[in-house]
Amino acid sequence: MPIxxxxxxxxxxxxxxxxxxxxxxxxxxxxxxDVPYDDEGRRWVEVTxxxxxxxxxxxxxxxxxxxxxNDQLPTSNFFLxxxxxxxxxxxxxxxxxxxxxxPEKQPWGWWSMFTDSEGNRFALQQRD
Numbered sequence: 001m002p003i004x005x006x007x008x009x010x011x012x013x014x015x016x017x018x019x020x021x022x023x024x025x026x027x028x029x030x031x032x033x034d035v036p037y038d039d040e041g042r043r044w045v046e047v048t049x050x051x052x053x054x055x056x057x058x059x060x061x062x063x064x065x066x067x068x069x070n071d072q073l074p075t076s077n078f079f080l081x082x083x084x085x086x087x088x089x090x091x092x093x094x095x096x097x098x099x100x101x102x103p104e105k106q107p108w109g110w111w112s113m114f115t116d117s118e119g120n121r122f123a124l125q126q127r128d
Contacts, residue, residue, distance in 0.1 A: 008046070008054040009078055012064030013118040016045050019057045022117035023047040026095050029055070051081070066120070071100065074113055074123040085110045085126035 013019035023029045024047055032054065033046035045057040058064075066075040082088040085103045089112055093099060100121060101113035110126035 006053070006078075008056050010056045010058050010063050011076065011116075011118075011120060012062075012066075013057050013059055013116075013120075014064065015118065016043060016057050016059050018117050020045055020047065023055065023057070026097060026117075027092070049080075053080075073121070075119075075121045076123070079111075079123040079125045081125055081127050083127050085112060085124065088124065 011019070020031060020034065024031045029047035029049050031045070032048045033044055035044050036042065037044045042059070046054050047057065048054050067077040068075060089099060089103050092114060098115045099112055100115060101111070103110055103112040103126075109128065112124045113121055114124055115121050
């Protein structure tokens with residue numbers, strides 16, 4: 001049986017509760033898991049996008065390392081996708097989400113970049 005895709009992506013966060021609120025209430029992902037996993041009070045928190053992509057919101061210092069330091073580029077090493085990038089930009093901007101890169105047509109398609117509650121920058125691409 002071949003590999004069929006990506007199941008979960010770990011996103012390093014400083015504050016799980018704040019990140020969970022951002023991803024669920026602001027972005028619209030569903031909180032699908034929020035359970036303790038050790039005796040020190042740590043939690044396993046997952047939020048799921050409408051297409052089934054799962055983000056694991058991890059407070060582990062190892063998971064807070066960032067991909068690159070260039071302010072013009074994402075700090076995550078994956079792209080998120082939207083059906084209508086300009087509409088998504090408008091809706092999230094109205095909720096206070098910061099977009100260091102507004103929607104722009106590139107040779108490989110439409111893209112933008114937004115910042116989450118934890119300072120992570122994510123590439124957002126329009127689905128073809």
